[in-house]
Amino acid sequence: MSKYIVRRLLWMVVVLFFVSIITFLLAFAVPGDPAKSIAGTHATPEVLQRIRTELGLDQPLWKQYGLYLWHLIHGNMGYSYETQLPVTTAILERFPATVMIAVFGIFFELLIGIPVGMISALRQYSVRDRAFTALSLIFLSLPGFFLGMMLMYFLAYQVQIFPLGGYEGWTAPLYGILPGLTLGLGGAAWYSRMLRSSMLDILSADYVKAARAKGLPERTVVWRHIMRNAWSPIVTLLGMDVGWFLGGVLVIEVVFGIPGIGWQAWNAIQTQDLPLIMGTVLFAALLVTVSNFVVDLAYTWLDPRVKYS
């Protein structure tokens, strides 16, 4: 097991290395001039040249990448071209807001998705099941910005229960509810469908029949025998969501005026702020690989049959 963990960690480094190369090349393949983006349209060719020299943009590509990697190994992600802040600071400043909507998003996904999925599976083809199916389809197909605007309009503007967007830190969790709900409603649809189908597979299994036949109470059948086996796809989905949400969900951030890392990354792309693009992509890639890793480890705990060597 420890061998497996070490191997996975090494693979993670390899993945991040390739992500960094691809991002670096892509950022350079886009035509355009970061110097012009910094200095604006009045900059003379001399000013642009001075900025390129300052940022090392006049060096050959391999040298620039090599230098970036060298600094990265030493824990220095560089400075944003646009704001001149250290990239690490820029990301960490924005990260708490992103974490807040991610936490609320996942909370609502599970809170809504799991009961709905269970009810749908246990009462297959009932009115409730059909209603949930229809609702799932609606929430799956509603774009996040539209759902977000609707929730905000009705629950913050018409009926003033929640604040009209914004982020006031972790001490004001009320600001996280509507964005979380927007993420959660869409996500819950996925979870409930996934759970429903995985439970339906299990419901007809022999060991479930056996459990029922020996007269176990329904609660025990559901929780001990069905759910225990139905969790894996949910955990997989959860692992993906954690990585994705923590990487910053741009649309939600923009609708609700939340200063998260998604928005920052988007601005960085607009201005070709290379260090900030690299930093955010690597950070998000790290989150995704780590959460996948955690999910894989969780399988061994959920299902003792899973063994890594």
Place this chain on the structure above:
Amino acid sequence: MSPRKTRKRFALATALALALLLTLALAACGGSSGDGSSGSQSPSSSDTPVQGGTMSLAYLSEPSSLDPAVAWNVIDWQIEHAIYQGLLRYAPKPGDAGNVLIPCLATEVPSAQNGGISADGLTYTFHLRKGAKFQPPVNREVTAQDFKYSFERMMSSPRAPATSFYMGVVGADEFVNKKASEIAGFKAVDDYTVQITLKTPDLSFLNALTMEFCDVVPKEWVDKWGKQFNRHPLGTGPFIFEKWSPGREIALNRNPAYWESGKPYLDKIDYQLSFSPPTALLKLQSGEIDALGDGVPPADIPRVMADPQWKQYIYSQPLIAISYMFMNVQMKPFDNVKVRQALSWAINRDKLVKLQAGQAMALWQIYPKGMPGYEEGKVFYGYDPAKAKQLLADAGYPHGFKTMLYTDNVDPNPKLWQSVQADLAAVGVTAGLKTMSNNTYYSQQSTPKTLTAGSFGWWMDFPDPSDWIGPLFSKASAVPGGMNSSFWWGPELEAMYTKAQAMTDPVARIKKFSEMQQLISDQAPYVPCYQPIQTTMCSKNTGGFFLHPVYQIDPTQYWKK
């Protein structure tokens, strides 16, 4: 500066605006049709100012920096204007009256009459206001040395984007190229006298000097914060920087020791960041904020205009900015002046205005309305497809030709340029249309012999026509990285421009610039298309609200009722 930095973010905001519109349609809260007339301009101008209160403004983007030497985005300048000051400023009035320079930290605007400008037009003398202090904790009187320090600091900053405006100062070249330790032409004669000597006379230098780049900053404070000065601004203005929560908020407090008696009215300005225009509009209508920094989302304008409760709080002004079609004279067939003239007759500007729900006005001249040199009522080329066809035939293209049009992907450009494409097709010109991301577009556009023709936008740096001729029509700007996208220039115009810049009589000088637009229009390197209109809204308890042609939103002049 080009409008891109503020406008690019609206691409995303447009989707949100549509979402809001759909939501409202669903809400169907009983719509009255309304008369659609534009809001009154001064609901509160007759009221007397009141001291106190907080004004909140919502913006989508965050300033990249509040260091006046380097920051140049629209939001950067709007915030800087409350914190920093320079020698002069623009009169706090709407419309053309707002383009007039008035003294700020200087006691008067130098002119030939008051002796501030020497007879040869080369030397400008500014007398400083006594008793104006830097904000706490610096708390020290501003002297001429501070101006010299601030100017040289800006000119030597490796990222200063605007040094080109000030290269006319004697010794600036040597200083920037590190051959001199100071700028010889920028002198602190005594504590209260600044003297600036130029190489050649240039009346627009006063405008250049009034840009935020030349704001005065205290050396001890800059030294204290070093690289972080850009997040810890301190100047002489009516508001003191309090805090900057990244992505959330920038808060300013009233400067109790401000030199201008009775000003400012507000106790606090609260810039709320990261709010898209549709969200900001909801916040304004629910009373949480007082003004929309990025304006009313275009899709919502008809609705709020028709709302009797809100229409009086809507304010509009034409931005001193333009949208042109450039034609690259280095590339065929646009090397032929008849072809360029033909296309100048071919574009239906009124349709472009309609496509923007009236948030623009058709433009028939080189200068936009509001820019000195603009001639009221003058039309160089109207809309006349028959004339366009005739000129194309004269030019040797009786059946038109094939070409490519380019634009960036920032809303509403793709939509507008499809309309231009159709207009060209109507006169026989088959044009393909290619859109690119704006960063790519700006660098391609300033590369010689690359793009045949396409959209071009320009936003004034200061209200003087030299800001149009220099960057857009000069030889110096027809270079890689320059903004002369048609790469057209002429010796005759160069001579006129040089001559006008040397004139010291403001009236005669502007007349010369009007003559230049005749000459340019004859050569037709650009087709003027439209001038954007800015529309924003304030809350019901905002007093003294108006839009300024230069500062746009200026909370140093507003109050809370």
